[in-house]
Amino acid sequence: MHFELVEPVRQLFKDEVRQAGLxxxxxxxxxxxxxxxxxxxxxxxxxxxxxxxxxxxxDADTIVQSEMEASDWYYRVWQSFAVLLPVQTVGVMGDQRxxxxxxxxxxxxxxxxxxxxxxxxxxxxxxxxxxxxxxxxKGVNRVVYDISTKPPSTIEWGEAxxxxxxxDWLCRRSRSRSWGAPGCHSMSHxxxxxxxxxxxxxxxxxxxxxxxxxxxxAACAPQVEVASAWANGWSQSCSGRCHRQARSSEVPAxxxxxxx
Numbered sequence: 001m002h003f004e005l006v007e008p009v010r011q012l013f014k015d016e017v018r019q020a021g022l023x024x025x026x027x028x029x030x031x032x033x034x035x036x037x038x039x040x041x042x043x044x045x046x047x048x049x050x051x052x053x054x055x056x057x058x059d060a061d062t063i064v065q066s067e068m069e070a071s072d073w074y075y076r077v078w079q080s081f082a083v084l085l086p087v088q089t090v091g092v093m094g095d096q097r098x099x100x101x102x103x104x105x106x107x108x109x110x111x112x113x114x115x116x117x118x119x120x121x122x123x124x125x126x127x128x129x130x131x132x133x134x135x136x137x138k139g140v141n142r143v144v145y146d147i148s149t150k151p152p153s154t155i156e157w158g159e160a161x162x163x164x165x166x167x168d169w170l171c172r173r174s175r176s177r178s179w180g181a182p183g184c185h186s187m188s189h190x191x192x193x194x195x196x197x198x199x200x201x202x203x204x205x206x207x208x209x210x211x212x213x214x215x216x217x218a219a220c221a222p223q224v225e226v227a228s229a230w231a232n233g234w235s236q237s238c239s240g241r242c243h244r245q246a247r248s249s250e251v252p253a254x255x256x257x258x259x260x
Contacts, residue, residue: 015112043158047086057084059137060103078110083157091141100141116150
C-alpha cells in the first residue's frame with residue numbers, strides 16, 4: 001500500500017485541536033466530545049474482560065453519560081465515565097443480600113489532558129447517578145467516586161504494562177484463530193510498534209517487572225507479527241467503524257497500551 005500520510009494537526013495538543021475545530025466551524029458536539037480510549041471499554045475494566053462484565057460497564061457508562069448531558073455538565077468537564085472494579089462487596093437488595101461488583105465514577109476537569117483534577121459535582125447529581133446505576137444495572141451494588149488528581153493518578157484506570165495486557169490478548173487470539181472477530185479491529189500496526197518500544201525502555205523503579213515484560217514480548221513474537229500483518233490490512237476499512245461500535249460491541253477490545 002503506497003500513499004502519503006498527511007497529518008495537519010499532529011503537532012497540536014488536544015486543546016489546540018479543539019480551537020482549530022472551532023475556527024473551522026465544526027459542530028460543538030464534535031469539537032467538545034469527550035476523549036474515548038482507542039482500545040474501547042476494555043481499558044475501563046480491571047481484571048478479566050468478559051461479555052458479562054462489558055455489559056455491566058456499558059450499562060453503567062450509559063447512565064453516567066445521560067445524566068451528565070441532562071444536567072448540562074457533560075461539556076463542562078474533560079471526561080466523565082464509569083470504571084468496573086474487580087471488587088465484589090456485600091449489599092442488600094430488598095430482603096436479600098447480594099454480592100456484586102463495584103463501579104467507580106471518574107469525572108475530571110483539564111485543559112489538555114496532561115494534568116487533571118476531579119470535578120466537584122453537585123451532591124444531587126452524584127446521588128442520582130449512583131442510585132440509577134445501583135437500581136438499573138444488574139450485577140452492581142456499590143458506587144464510589146474517584147477524587148484523585150493527575151498526577152499522581154492517571155485519568156484512565158487501565159493497565160499500562162505490555163507484558164500483562166496486549167501480549168496475553170494476542171496469544172489468546174492467535175490460539176483461537178479468530179483474528180477476524182470484531183474485537184480485534186482496535187489492534188493497529190502502530191499500537192504494536194509502540195508496545196514493542198515501551199517494552200524495550202528500562203524501568204529503573206521495577207527491574208523485575210520490566211524483565212518480565214521483555215520475556216513475554218519475546219515469547220509472543222510470532223503472535224505479534226501475525227497481528228501486525230492482520231491489523232495493517234484491516235486498519236483502513238475498520239478503524240472508523242470500530243470507533244463507533246466501541247460502546248456496543250459484545251466482543252472484548254484489545255487491552256490498553258498506555259493509560260491517558
